[in-house]
Amino acid sequence: MEMAKKLYVSQTLVSSWEKGLREPSIEILPKLAEILHISIEQLVYAIIETKQTNLHKSEVQS
Numbered sequence: 001m002e003m004a005k006k007l008y009v010s011q012t013l014v015s016s017w018e019k020g021l022r023e024p025s026i027e028i029l030p031k032l033a034e035i036l037h038i039s040i041e042q043l044v045y046a047i048i049e050t051k052q053t054n055l056h057k058s059e060v061q062s
Contacts (some may be wrong), residue, residue, distance in 0.1 A: 008034055020050040 004011040007028055016022040024032055033043045
């Protein structure tokens with residue numbers, strides 16, 4: 001909930017990012033990286049990796 005408040009977004013939206021269901025908008029990336037104490041590059045890499053993992057899981061389940 002704290003992250004959602006800091007970013008002025010809903011907890012549901014943050015949860016969807018954490019589950020890899022959605023990606024944060026480009027406008028939010030700098031603040032999100034700052035909150036997580038990582039670079040924007042690291043954050044983008046983590047988002048891509050999560051998306052690829054979820055894609056692989058869905059292919060295996062099919």
